[in-house]
Amino acid sequence: MTRSSRIIKKLASWAIAALYHRVEVRQAPNLTAEGPELANSSHFGGFTDPLLLVYAMDRVPRFVARDVIWKYPVVKSIMKWVKAIPVHKSDDGGATSNDTMFASTYAALEEGDLITIFPEGITVDDPSIASIKTGSARIVLGARAAGVSGIKLLSAGIHYENKAALRSEVFIDIGWPIDLDDFVSGYVSPGDPEDATNRDLVRALTDVMEVNLREAAPNFESWAIARSLSAASDVALRTNEHKDGIEVGHGDRERLARLLDEAPESERVAVSDAMDTYQADLDAVGFNDEMLMSGMAKPSSFFVHLIMSLIIGIILIPFALAGVIVNAIPMILLWLIGRLKVSDAMMATVKPIGAILVFGITWGLWALYGWSVGGLNGLAGVLLLLPVFLFALIAIFERGILVVAAIRGFSRSRSFANVYGQIQHHRREVVESVARAA
DSSP: OOHHHHHHHHHHHHHHHHHEEEEEEEOOTTTTSSSSEEEEEOOSSTTHHHHHHHHHSSSOOEEEEEGGGGGSHHHHHHHHHTTOEEEOOGGGOSOOOOHHHHHHHHHHHHTTOEEEEOTTSSOOSSSSOOOOOSHHHHHHHHHHHTTOOOOEEEEEEEEESOTTSTTEEEEEEEEEEEEHHHHHHHHSOTTSOOSTTOHHHHHHHHHHHHHHHHHHSOOOSOHHHHHHHHHHHHHHHOOTTOTTOOOOOHHHHHHHHHHHHTSOHHHHHHHHHHHHHHHHHHHHHTOOHHHHHTTTTSHHHHHHHHHHHHHHHHHHHHHHHHHHHHHHHHHHHHHHHHTSOOOHHHHHHHHHHHHHHHHHHHHHHHHHHHHHHHHHHHHHHHHHHHHHHHHHHHHHHHHHHHHHHHHHHHHHOSSHHHHHHHHHHHHHHHHHHHHHHO
């Protein structure tokens, strides 16, 4: 990668570390590393989707994005930096032709770049793929007709645990490669056009890409069903071998959730009902499944865990308090942003951008203060400590929520042996229902 690309990847990694608790990526080694490629991606998260793809892919992709965002000076500079390609939509007004976009994508593929496009054309709130547009097919067929060979098509599915929340989890599934030359040669009869003027070819290629994108991305009837099946998959995949509380991979549970969603309706409903019952038990005592399986439901193990958490918390308290002082204003502003009455898709864009801006401005002001007080040493000290303060605050907050919930639930359980037996019974019902459905 160029120096500019390395800087972009590093900045994206820092942003992802702050915005999300965990991000998992599944793709074959070097799948997105070289050669002319076009990746179709799901688009559930607005601004965070391209940020996550920059983080996940082997190189910085060149995004095809709506030209209206080039109207904003700061955004325009960023888009030029990442070499994004503007595309016009008729309902945006302004330009009437996309000839420049097609020419730019042909040139990018000829140079061996990776182009990423959101073929649905919009950010969607439903956890399923909308019908995709024909733009991707017309781009690659046009580039091939212009002399670009060896073009590879990919699909990227972004699975959000909660796209409107910070510090949640994300799974990115990249794959389903299509060799364009092989596809065209296997579809087109001798003498028929092999470019975008062949409408049947464009439609056939688009249909295959849509099937692949549905395989890569979430494809559920509703977010309620998606969360229920995902939670049940998490329970089924967490076994007694996880004595140290190892978390189940988000990618593993998303793939199992997809299998459950394809089961007969009666079995799928049985999984959801069993999970709802088990979740009600956990909520009643303030536990989650990871706590239960790691031994926290037993008094001795629970108190050992509690003591260790308190020791770690005591060590982190000074740093966390400094984090509160340093980041008080951006935290308040971010809380106010979260109170906005907008859709989850819009919040998935507004909140991360707001977080990056308010924290970036605040840290910039603290850096200037460090420079004015201590010169280069003061600046270096501030830049070193600011991330430590923030992540100490995040660690205490996230760990504290689980521990406080566990203490409350433990104190409410008058006959803990009976409660424990009931919870374990309902948990077995979840595992058994998942085994039947899968």
